[in-house]
Structure formats: C-alpha cells, structure tokens
Amino acid sequence: MRTIDTDVVVIGGGATGAGVVRDVAMRGYRAVLLERADLAQGTTGRYHGLLHSGGRYVVSDPRSATECAEENIILTRIHADAVETTGGLFVSTPGDDPEFPDRFLAGATASKVPAEEISVGQALRREPRLNPGIFRAIAVEDGSVDGWQMTWGTVNSAKAYGAQILPYHEVTGIERDGDQVRRVRAHDHKNGEDVTIDCTFVINCGGPWAGLIAGLAGCHDVEVVPGRGIMIAMNHRLVNTVVNRCIYPTDGDIIVPVHTVSIIGTTDVKASDADRLTIPADEVQEMLDSGEAMIPGFRQSRAVHAWAGARPLVKDTRVSATDTRHMSRGMSILDHHDRDGLKGLLTITGGKLTTYRLMAKNVVDEMCQQLGDTRPCRTAEEAVPKSESGKTYVVTHRLEDREADRMEEQIICECELMSRKMFLEEMRGRPSANLDDIRRVTRLGMGPCQGGFCSTRAAGLALHDGLIDVGRANGLLELFLKNRWIGLWPILYGAQVRQTALDQWIFSGTLDIEHLPEPEKAVL
Structure with a gap:
C-alpha cells in the first residue's frame, strides 16, 4: 500500500476542487487532490459553457448575480485562454x-x-x-468558457506550487483519531492499488456526490x-x-x-x-x-x-424538495466540527462554475481560520499557465494554428482541426488515458461525425507510435464509441441519422468492432 503524507486532501476534481487545491497550494500548504475519474468529468464538464455575467439571476437570486458579475471579470483575466x-x-x-x-x-x-x-x-x-x-x-x-481547459489550467497552476493531482483515485474512507481527521484512504483504479494519505485537513468538493463523501467520515446528514x-x-x-x-x-x-x-x-x-x-x-x-x-x-x-x-443544489426548506429550479444557486460551506463534532473536515457545495474561484477562496479562508493560520488568498492576482498574456480565446484560433503548420502536420480530426502532434503529445503525457480523457482536452470526436472518422485514426496512431498495444487500442476505440453513442441516440433525426448509419457501416460492416480481440486489462 502506497502512503502519502500531506497537509490537506481535497476530494473532487471538478472546477471547485481544482480551485481549492490551487488556493491551498498557493498559500504554502502541501496538498493532494483526489478524483475518482478524470478531471472535470462530472458536473463541470457537463454544462452549457456559459461564463455568467450575472444577468440570469438579477431577479431570481441577486446575491448570486453579484458574485457572477465580479468573478466574470477575474476569470476572464486569469483564464484568458479558456x-x-x-x-x-x-x-x-x-x-x-x-x-x-x-x-x-x-x-x-x-x-x-x-x-x-x-x-x-x-x-x-x-x-x-x-x-x-x-x-x-x-x-x-x-x-463562453471551456470548463475542461479552465480546470486543467487551474490544476497545472496548483502543480507548479507543489500540489499532487491524482485522477482515477476513488476515496474509500476518511479516518479519524477521536474528533480529528487523520487520514484518507483511496483506491487507484488505473494501477489497482490502495493509497493511504495522512493529513490534518480534508476539504470535500464532491458536488452532487458531497453527501456520499461526507458519509465516509461518519457525517450522514449532508443533503445535496x-x-x-x-x-x-x-x-x-x-x-x-x-x-x-x-x-x-x-x-x-x-x-x-x-x-x-x-x-x-x-x-x-x-x-x-x-x-x-x-x-x-x-x-x-x-x-x-x-x-x-x-x-x-x-x-x-x-x-x-x-x-x-x-x-x-443545497436543500432549501423554503421550496419543495423536488422543485430544483427554484433552489438557490448560492454556495454553502458546512463545518463538520459544529455539525458533527469532527475537526478538520469542511464540505463546500452549491455555487456555479463562474464562481468556482470565490468558492475556493471562501472555504480555504475558513480552513485557515480553524487552523489559526493567517495566509491571504492570491488566486485572483495570478493567471494560470498559458493565460499570462491576457489574450482571450477566439473561435478561429485552431484555424490560425493549422495555417501555420499545415505543411508539416497531419489533421486527425477535421471537425475540430486537431492535429497529429496535438493528439500524440497528450497521449505521451498521459499514457494511461483513454480516448475520452484525451477528448476533454483536444475535442477529439466532438464534431458532426462524433468520432466516426477520427477515432480509428487516433487509436491507430497510438498503436503505431508504440504507446499502446493492439488489445488496448481495440478497448480504447470500443469504449470511446460507446460513450459517443450515449449522447447520440436521443437526437437521431435528420442529418445525424445518416451520419450515424454511415458510422455503423464503418465500425460494424467494415471493422466488425463487436468481435475485435479484447484487451488483457479493462479500459476505464
């Protein structure tokens, strides 16, 4: 069993968890972030991409509106590339x-x-x-904001300050010594090993799963x-x-x-x-x-x-438990010392992606207060890596990139203008990643063909360059197409029906994908 010693464990690898681990690391604490899947694979990666001006809530939730307006300015500066x-x-x-x-x-x-x-x-x-x-x-x-790019920029900043980022590590227990949190146990799904992390503080950023995570510490009354x-x-x-x-x-x-x-x-x-x-x-x-x-x-x-x-959403006693539209979008910090008699555990939930940095600041401020340690937040002052220039994203940026390298670089995904170099760099940097992990940072297969053409090229390139073997290439391709299909069947009409039929002929009729040799190890 692997053992890690740190000061703070952050649970949850969405925008809020990434913001918290960055804030903690920038204040000089040793920090580890645990996420049971890939970063920003949950709520952060499953929304409509809006960077709120606050306008949506000026009538329904004025406090959230003000927070969004203020954070919009900050995020545009520190996450310019996203x-x-x-x-x-x-x-x-x-x-x-x-x-x-x-x-x-x-x-x-x-x-x-x-x-x-x-x-x-x-x-x-x-x-x-x-x-x-x-x-x-x-x-x-x-x-408009790319939630995946924003989250990766945040964790890359955290890593520059010494934080350890551990995706595909699922928390299995939060242990206490009397009334104090002492360690977190997790399972590494990629390598199949258990990990023990000794710490003095845990910040639960599990979003809609925050109640389940709090329950691992014996705190069973967290209703999200x-x-x-x-x-x-x-x-x-x-x-x-x-x-x-x-x-x-x-x-x-x-x-x-x-x-x-x-x-x-x-x-x-x-x-x-x-x-x-x-x-x-x-x-x-x-x-x-x-x-x-x-x-x-x-x-x-x-x-x-x-x-x-x-x-x-934080449960609001003023509205029906089924009426989620009218529940507050504001953030909520739960102090488990006051609620459950357990020191060293805070849960933060609610809020919005636009207010992720403010949420992180508020919960880390609360942690510092409980530790009796005054360390100011600096996350609003420093841009994350690749955003230092302050130049914001424009939709034509990849076209500009391809204009510059069109004579040297092969295009792998025409819909999103993803080049061979972009794909292989990501695969080399994360050799255990699946194609969906790569998709979240490169947009592989996110255009009209939904992976019909580019997915086979990607799997073949990874195999050709010796990054994976034949069995894993088959497994990666099959999982990627399965996940694309989940989002296709509800909208099968018009042109997308014809595209899906073509893809089916390619994968079943030509490649017989249902009968390819299985990988020795399951692809997560």
Whole structure:
C-alpha cells in the first residue's frame, strides 16, 4: 500500500476542487487532490459553457448575480485562454412577459450587473438569426468558457506550487483519531492499488456526490439535491453571442456559442442518482421548441450530441424538495466540527462554475481560520499557465494554428482541426488515458461525425507510435464509441441519422468492432 503524507486532501476534481487545491497550494500548504475519474468529468464538464455575467439571476437570486458579475471579470483575466468574450443578449420573444425586462433592468442595477438596453434593430444586426418578432433586447457581459481547459489550467497552476493531482483515485474512507481527521484512504483504479494519505485537513468538493463523501467520515446528514439538466449541441454556431430569453429562469432559455458549436440548455429536474442521468425524449423536444422561439429554423439545424449534468443544489426548506429550479444557486460551506463534532473536515457545495474561484477562496479562508493560520488568498492576482498574456480565446484560433503548420502536420480530426502532434503529445503525457480523457482536452470526436472518422485514426496512431498495444487500442476505440453513442441516440433525426448509419457501416460492416480481440486489462 502506497502512503502519502500531506497537509490537506481535497476530494473532487471538478472546477471547485481544482480551485481549492490551487488556493491551498498557493498559500504554502502541501496538498493532494483526489478524483475518482478524470478531471472535470462530472458536473463541470457537463454544462452549457456559459461564463455568467450575472444577468440570469438579477431577479431570481441577486446575491448570486453579484458574485457572477465580479468573478466574470477575474476569470476572464486569469483564464484568458479558456474564455471567449462573446457578450450576451437577453431578448423578449413573442408571448413573453412584457413587464419582465423592466424588472430585469432594475435587478441588474441593484445587483451591480452591467446591463444596457439596446434597440431591436441593433440586436438583429448583431445576431441576424434572432427571431424578428423580439420586442426588447438587453446587452450584458456573458461569455463562453471551456470548463475542461479552465480546470486543467487551474490544476497545472496548483502543480507548479507543489500540489499532487491524482485522477482515477476513488476515496474509500476518511479516518479519524477521536474528533480529528487523520487520514484518507483511496483506491487507484488505473494501477489497482490502495493509497493511504495522512493529513490534518480534508476539504470535500464532491458536488452532487458531497453527501456520499461526507458519509465516509461518519457525517450522514449532508443533503445535496442533484438537479438534472440536459443540453444539446448543434453542429455550428447559430449565434456568436450568448442569447437568453428575458424571462424568469426556465427550461431551454439560453443558447451559448462554444468553440464550433451552439449549445442549448437546460432542463432542471430532481435526480435520484447523480451517476445515472437520463435524457428523456420529451425534454429533447422541449429544448428544440425553445430554440425555435429564439432562432427560427433551429429545429432544421443538425443536432450532434446531447448530454445531462447534475447541479449540486443545497436543500432549501423554503421550496419543495423536488422543485430544483427554484433552489438557490448560492454556495454553502458546512463545518463538520459544529455539525458533527469532527475537526478538520469542511464540505463546500452549491455555487456555479463562474464562481468556482470565490468558492475556493471562501472555504480555504475558513480552513485557515480553524487552523489559526493567517495566509491571504492570491488566486485572483495570478493567471494560470498559458493565460499570462491576457489574450482571450477566439473561435478561429485552431484555424490560425493549422495555417501555420499545415505543411508539416497531419489533421486527425477535421471537425475540430486537431492535429497529429496535438493528439500524440497528450497521449505521451498521459499514457494511461483513454480516448475520452484525451477528448476533454483536444475535442477529439466532438464534431458532426462524433468520432466516426477520427477515432480509428487516433487509436491507430497510438498503436503505431508504440504507446499502446493492439488489445488496448481495440478497448480504447470500443469504449470511446460507446460513450459517443450515449449522447447520440436521443437526437437521431435528420442529418445525424445518416451520419450515424454511415458510422455503423464503418465500425460494424467494415471493422466488425463487436468481435475485435479484447484487451488483457479493462479500459476505464
């Protein structure tokens, strides 16, 4: 059994956990982050890509609105390479409440969220695909952010300060010595070994799984309600600005341009299990109908992938336990010394990706206070690696890169302009990674073909370069296609049906993928 000695263990490798381990490491503590799967594979990687201006919450949750507005400015600076400053519009579509825009503007002023009403003509010139029947438009400072890139930038910063980042390490126990946390036990799924980590403090950033993690320490009264939401990616940018309906937050009221696609979201339904999230057919239709209200012709566009994520919502006694739409989006820090008589354990949940850095600051401040140690937070002052220039992301950046190396570099994924060099560098850096792990940082297979062409090239290249053997190449390919299929079957209509049929002919008819030799070791 491997043993590690550290000061702080952070559990959960989403944006919040990454932010906490970075903050802890920058304050000079030894830190280890544990994540049971890949980084940002849970809630952080399963959302619509919005960098909130705060506008969405100026009426429903003013405190969250203010936090989002303040953090938007900070994240745009410290995560410049992951942020696209698209701007945003809140528009009133035919049939919407004509009085809500005035409530919106008043709420924006009160919560200090920058907002300016513009003419309908200005809005239509800015976004020609908008419903010409809109009758009011308000400009805000929404943006688009790559959650995976942001999380990896955060952990790379943490590693530069000495933190250890351990993905695919599932926590199996949190042990105490009397009323004090003393160690965490975890299982390394990649290598099949158990790990013991001696520590003096644990910060639980498990999101919708935070209650289960707290239970491992004997703290069984942590109620986090998973709010399931589905999203659909359309195959190109129908808009270049974030477009919101100017109504009280509801299902399918936002379209976000992210990289080369547009994402519509989202529903909000209580889930019983954050690990098993359905994508109901009626909710898919609801998203398409909602998109049509904002962008006429939305239904005729090609949907390429659907997915579901679980928001970690704090249980609110003021609303029904099933009414997740009206639960607070604010953060909540649980002190298990006060609640459960256990020192050295804090749980943080709620919040939003846009406020991840503030959440980390607040919980690490609380840890320092409990330790009687004054160490100021510096995360707002220092950009993460690759964002030092302050230059934000633009959708054409990969085209620019390929223009520079087109004579030397082979394109592996035409949809996302991923080169051979990009793929192989990631595989060499993480030899135990599966193709989905690589997808989250390179966007492999995230375009219209959904891996139909590029997945076989990727597996073949890794084999050709000696990074994997034949059995593992087969296993990686099969798992990747299986995971792509999960997001395809709910949206099989129109052009995507033809694409999926073609892919099926390639993989079953030509490669007979169902009967390839199995790898000696299961692919996670």
